Amino acid sequence: MSAQQDIVYMARAIQLAKRGHFTTDPNPRVGCVLVRDDVIIAEGWHMKAGCGHAEVEALKNVQDAQGATAYVTLEPCSHHGRTPPCCDALIKAGVSRVVAAMQDPNPQVSGRGLEKLKAAGVQVSCGVLAADAAALNRGFVKRMTENRPFVRSKLAMSLDGRTAMASGESKWITSAEARADVHKLRAGSSAVLTGINTVLADDPALNARVDWDVVQPVRVVLDSGLNMPVTARMASVPGRSLILTCSRDDCKRQALQDAGFEVYRLADKNARLDLHEVMSFLAGQQINELLVEAGPVLNGALLAEGLVDEWVVYMAPCILGDEGRGLFTVPGLQSMADKKNLKLCDVRQIGPDLKLTMITQ
Numbered sequence: 001m002s003a004q005q006d007i008v009y010m011a012r013a014i015q016l017a018k019r020g021h022f023t024t025d026p027n028p029r030v031g032c033v034l035v036r037d038d039v040i041i042a043e044g045w046h047m048k049a050g051c052g053h054a055e056v057e058a059l060k061n062v063q064d065a066q067g068a069t070a071y072v073t074l075e076p077c078s079h080h081g082r083t084p085p086c087c088d089a090l091i092k093a094g095v096s097r098v099v100a101a102m103q104d105p106n107p108q109v110s111g112r113g114l115e116k117l118k119a120a121g122v123q124v125s126c127g128v129l130a131a132d133a134a135a136l137n138r139g140f141v142k143r144m145t146e147n148r149p150f151v152r153s154k155l156a157m158s159l160d161g162r163t164a165m166a167s168g169e170s171k172w173i174t175s176a177e178a179r180a181d182v183h184k185l186r187a188g189s190s191a192v193l194t195g196i197n198t199v200l201a202d203d204p205a206l207n208a209r210v211d212w213d214v215v216q217p218v219r220v221v222l223d224s225g226l227n228m229p230v231t232a233r234m235a236s237v238p239g240r241s242l243i244l245t246c247s248r249d250d251c252k253r254q255a256l257q258d259a260g261f262e263v264y265r266l267a268d269k270n271a272r273l274d275l276h277e278v279m280s281f282l283a284g285q286q287i288n289e290l291l292v293e294a295g296p297v298l299n300g301a302l303l304a305e306g307l308v309d310e311w312v313v314y315m316a317p318c319i320l321g322d323e324g325r326g327l328f329t330v331p332g333l334q335s336m337a338d339k340k341n342l343k344l345c346d347v348r349q350i351g352p353d354l355k356l357t358m359i360t361q
Helices: 003-020 054-060 086-093 112-119 130-136 138-146 176-187 196-202 250-258 275-284 296-305
Strands: 031-036 039-045 069-072 097-100 123-126 150-157 191-195 218-222 241-245 262-265 289-292 310-315 342-350 353-360
Touching: 003 031, 003 039, 003 054, 003 069, 003 097, 003 130, 031 054, 039 054, 054 069, 054 086, 086 112, 097 112, 112 123, 130 138, 138 150, 138 289, 150 176, 150 296, 176 310, 176 342, 176 353, 191 196, 191 296, 196 218, 196 296, 250 262, 275 296, 289 296, 310 342
Parallel strands: 069 097, 097 123, 150 289, 150 310, 191 218, 191 289, 218 241, 241 262
Antiparallel strands: 031 039, 031 069, 310 353, 342 353
C-alpha cells in the first residue's frame, strides 16, 4: 500500500470510530478497516464497553482475512480485559500487516501490542493520522498520561458578559437551539460536574436529554459542607450521582447515601475541596471527558488552577445590565499583566446565539 492509500483507509477507520462517540465510555473510540488488494473487505468499530473491540467486530464481518491489512485507530490490545486480546485475533486470522494511527497511551501497555504483532511476523506501521486519532480520544489520552480527565467548561452569557440577573434569575439567556447543543455536549461526556451553589439555585438533573443511544454521564457535585438536599432532583434520575466533599459530618453523609447519592471525602485546601485531588479522583473513576456546568465561583477557581482544557461559551444577543452576575470570580487581578488569556479556536452560530470555543493559553 502507498502512503496515500494508508491515509485514505485510516480516515475511514476514524469515521467508523466516531460512531461510538456517545456509547464507548470508559473505553476509547476505535475503528478498524480490513483491506486486501486495495479493496475494503470488512469494517468494524467498538460500540460499547464489554462488546467486541473494533478489530474483532471487523473480523466477524469477513470469512477470510488471510493476507489483509488492518487499519486501526488505536494500537491493538495485547492484554485480557473484558474481551480477549485483539492482537491474538488478528494473528489467528492471518492478517499480514497492521497500520495503527497511534500507540495505546496507557504507559503500562503502550507498544506491547505492536511488538507482539511484529514477533508473530506481522508487518507493523504506526503514526498514520495520529493527531486525528488522538483528538478522537483526548479524554482517554489525558487520563492515561496525566491521571486526570479532559475538562471542558460550558458557560452561557449575554452580549455584555452576564450569566444571570442580580437576583440570580438566569432562565433562559440562550435559545432552545443552544440548550439542545448543550445536551449533545453532555451526551459526549463521561461526567458532568457542578458546584453546590448551582444545585441549590437551579436543582438541575444534569442528564443528557437526546433522542439517540447514549451512556448517561455520571453526575458530580462539589459540596465541601455537605449541603446537598436529600430531595435534590438528580437523586431520582437514573445513573450515578456523586457528591465530593471534605466534610466529616457522618450523619449528613449517611442521609445522602440513603437517598441514593455516592459520597466521597477528599482532601481539602483552605477548607474547600482541593480541585487537583478532585481531578485525580475522577480519573480513578474512569472519567475521560468532564463537562463543567457551574457558576462564577467554581469556574473562577478552575481558571485560576489551570484545570480547564477547553471553554465553550454560548453568547446570546441580549443585554442583562451592569448589575448582572459575571462569568468568573477571580480575585487578585489588579493589572492588565494579571489578565487570563484564552485562544479562540472556533466560532459558529447556533440558532440566534454564537458558540465560542476557546482554550487557555
